[in-house]
Amino acid sequence: MLEVRGLEAFYGDAQALHGVDLVVREGEVVTLVGRNGAGKTTLLRCLMGLHRDVRGSVTLDGTEITGLGPHQRARRGLGWVQDDRGIYASLSVEENLTLPPVTHPDGAWSLAQVYDAFPVLADRRRAPGTTLSGGEQQMLALARVLRTGARVLLLDEPSEGLAPVIVQRIRDIVQQVKANGTTVLLVEQNVRFASSVADRHYVLAEGHVAADLDNEEFTRRQDELLAYLGM
Amino acid sequence: MNEILQYTVQGLAAGSFYALAALGLAIIFGVLGVVNFAHGACYMLGAFAAAVLMDLVGLNFWLALIVVPVLMFFFGVLLERLLVSRLTALDPLYNFLLTFGLSLLLVDLVKREYGVSGQPYTRPEILGGQLTLGALRLPTYQVFVLVFSLLVCLGVWLLMTRTRIGMIVRASTEKSELTRALGIDVNRWVTPVFGFGIALAGLAGVLAAPFRAITADMGSSFIIILFAVVVIGGLGSIVGAVVAGFLVGLVEAFGQAYAPTLSQIVIFVLMAVVILIRPAGLFGREENA
C-alpha cells in the first residue's frame, strides 16, 4: 500500500535519511523503532510532504505521490499525528476535531462516534484545545485523524510520556483501527507496546533501515533491542 | 473629569484607525508570515481613493466605505499574486524588503501624480458638528469613527470565530504546516486573506479622509505606530491587534494631554515594557514569538 524507495532527506548540509526503503501493506500495523535522532520523525514528515529537501520516491497504492503537497496527500488518505500532538490553542476542542475535511467517508468516524469513544472530549468541546491534559490531547489528536477516514495512519510516538492506563487506551484504539482494516505506520520507542500491536517492525539507525523483523523475531530479540535502544 | 472622558473618547477614536489597520496587518502576518511594510501606504491609498473618486465621479463617503475596501481588496489580490507569492518560499526578510520597497514606490507614485499638498475631502453633513451628552461634548465624526470601527472589529471577530473560513485562518495562523497536513489547501486562502488585510487598511484610510490630511506621506509615520501596535498585541494575534490598537490610541491621547512632547515616545516605552514582561505580546502565544 505504502512504499518508500531510496528516501534521502537533508537539513541544510546534514543528511538525516540515507536511502530508506520500506513497505507497509494494506491492513498491516508496522512500527518504526530507533534511537533518538535516528530519523523517525523526519521520515514521517517526508511521507506527509512537509520536508522540502528530499530525494527518492514514495508511492501510495502504486501511485507516485512524491511531488504532491501535504494537503493533497491528506486527501489521498494519509493521516498524520505529529509527535507533539499538534493541538490548536486558538481552536476549541470541537473545532480541532472538525477542522480537517472528511476524505474517506466509509471509514470515517462521526463526531458522535468520537464523543462516544472519548466522553471527555464531549465534555470539553467548547474549551480551547490546549487546555486539555496531555493524555486528552493525544486522544483528541487521534480522534481528529480518525474522523477524516484516513486509510493510512502515520503516528509519531503516541504513547510518549503518557500514563500506563492511557497507553493501554491507545493500544485499544490502534487494535480497533486495525480491525477495521486501516493501515498504520507507528513510530514507537516503547518496545513492549510495539510488540503488542504490530505485525512487523523496522529498526531505523542513523537514517537507514538496519533491520526488518516480524513480530515473532522482534519479541524474541526484545532484550537485545532494548539494550540497543538504550533502555 | 469631563476632560478625562473627552481624552478617553479621543484616544479610542484615534485607536480605531490603529485597530482596523493593525487587524489587517495581523491577519496577513498570521496566515502568510509576511510583515507587510506597505500597510501604511495602503492606508494612504484608501484615503486617496476616497478623495480622488469623490472628485472624479462624485462618490460620497458612505459609498466610499464600501467601494474603496473592495477596490483595495483587488489591489491586494494583485499584489499577492504578482509579487508577494513569489517570495513566500524564501526567508520572510525578502517579503519585508519587498513590501518596504513597495511602500516607497507607492508613496512616490502618488506624489508624482497628485503632488504633496494633500487632497480636499468633504464628509457628509450629518457627521459634522458635535454630540452633547450632559457636560460632555464630542465631535460627531469621532464618535462615528469609534462606533463604526468597533462594529467592523466585531464583524471580523465573528467571521473569525463563527465561520469555517475563520477557523481555517486561525488554524493556519497558529500551525501552518499541520493545517496543510490535515488536508487544507492553505495556499488557496492566502490570496484572499492578503486582499482582506489590505482592504482593512484601505477602510481605515477612508475613515481618516474627513479627519486627517490626505497626503502621500500620511501612512509613513502611521505604519511605525502600527508596528508598535502589533508587537504590543502579539504578532499575528487578531484580538491582540484590536485591543492594542485601542490601547495605543488611549496612551497617545493621555500622553498628549499630560506629557505632550513625549506622547509618541510613550507608545514605544509601552512596547518595550510589554516585550520585557511578555515577549510574545499581550495576546501572543510563545511559539509565535
Place this chain on the structure above:
Amino acid sequence: MSTKRLAATAVVSASVLVLSACGSGGPGGGGGDFSDGKVVLAVLNDQSGVYKDLSGPNSVKAVEMAVADFQEKYGEEAVVDEIEVVAADHQNKPDIANTKAQELYDREGADIILDVPTSSAALAVATQAKEKKKLFIDIGAGTTELTNGQCNKYTFHWAYDTYQLAQTTGTAVTEGGGKEWQIIYPDYAFGQDMDKSFTRAVEEAGGTVGDHIATPFPNDNFTTFLTKAASAEPDVIGTMQAGGDLINLVKQYNEGGYAADGIELAVGLMFITDIHSLGVEAFEGVQFAEAWYWNHDDENRAWADRFLEETGTRPSFAHAANYSAALQYLEAVQAEGTDDADTIVGNFEGKEINDVFLKNGTIRAEDHRVIHDVYLAKVKSPDQVTEDWDYEEIVSTIPAEEAFMPLDQSACSMGG
C-alpha cells in the same frame, strides 16, 4: 527612493536650459568680466517633498521667466549673452543641501543660488556661500538667523521670516480683539522659534499667552492638544504647525466646533497651496501672514496670468519672490557689467526696489534683510470665491519698516 531620485534627475536635466540672445557676437560686453563667460543661476529647493507645490519646479520656471524678461528688455544691450538656469533637489535635508550647494558653485559654475526652503538647509547653504564667496538669496526658509547671528556678506533673505510672520499675524489678531492666546507648536527649531516670536508679538500688542503646547512632529492627531488648549477658554488658538500637520490640525479644529465657542484659529505659517489642497471651506475665516498675493493688484495679476500660461497654475509668494530675486540679480549684473559677487553685493546694499514682488522694498545693507510691505490675509468663504485660486482677502498691509525685525534688535555683524 529610486523614483524620487529619478524624478529629481529628470527635472535637473530638463531644466539645464541654455538661453542665448539672438544677436550673435554681442557688442562690447567685455566677456572677461564674467566667470566662464556666462551667468549661471541655480535654484536649489524641494523638487519632490512637502514644499514641492509651494516652490519646487515652478520656481525654476519663474526664474526662467525672469531670464526671458531680462533678455527681452536688454536684447543686444545685454552685458552677457549666455544665461543658464540649473536646478537641484535638496529634499529639505541640510546635508544634501550642503553637498548640492558645493556642487552647484564648483562644478556647475553657479554664480548665485536661489530659494532653499527649510531653515537648517538654508543655513548650510549660507555657510557655503560665505566660504566660496558666491551669492545666495534665500526665499523659502523662515529663520531670522540668516540675517541675524549667522548673517554673512554673500547671503540675502528676500521674502519672509518668523519675526515678520509673528509681527503680522500675532500683532494684527491681538489688536483685533484676540487677547488671550494658547499656542500649539511642533517641537523642533522652527516651531520653538515661532512660539517665541508670536509670544513676543502678542504680548507687545497687549495680549497674553497661556499655555505653550509642544507637539511631536510629524503628527496626525491633534484632538487632545486642541481639547487641552480650548479648556482654558482662550480667544485664539495659535498654531505653528505647517504642511500636512497643519491640515490635520485644522480638520480636527473644525470637527471640534471650537469656532462656534468663539475660539479663533490663527495660523503662524500658511501658504496658498495649503488652502488650495484642502479647499476654502476648511480654512474659512482663518487669518495668516502673506508675503505676496497674486490677485492683490493689477500688476500682480498680470504677472500671475503669464505664470498661469507657463505652468498651468497660479503663483505662490515663493514663485513671485524667486522671479523677483532672479530679475534683480540680473539687473545688478547689467548695471555693473560683471557677475563678480563682491561687486553685486555692493550694488545690492541699500538699494530700494519696487517690482512685482517687492513693494516698497529695500535691501538693508547692515544685515541683508530685504524688507517690503507684507499683508494680513483672511481665507474667503466659499461663496466669495469667484475663480480658481481666488482664496484670499487682504485685510491689511503692514508697511515694510513695521513688519521686519528692527536693526537695533539684530545681532548681525557682516565682518564675522
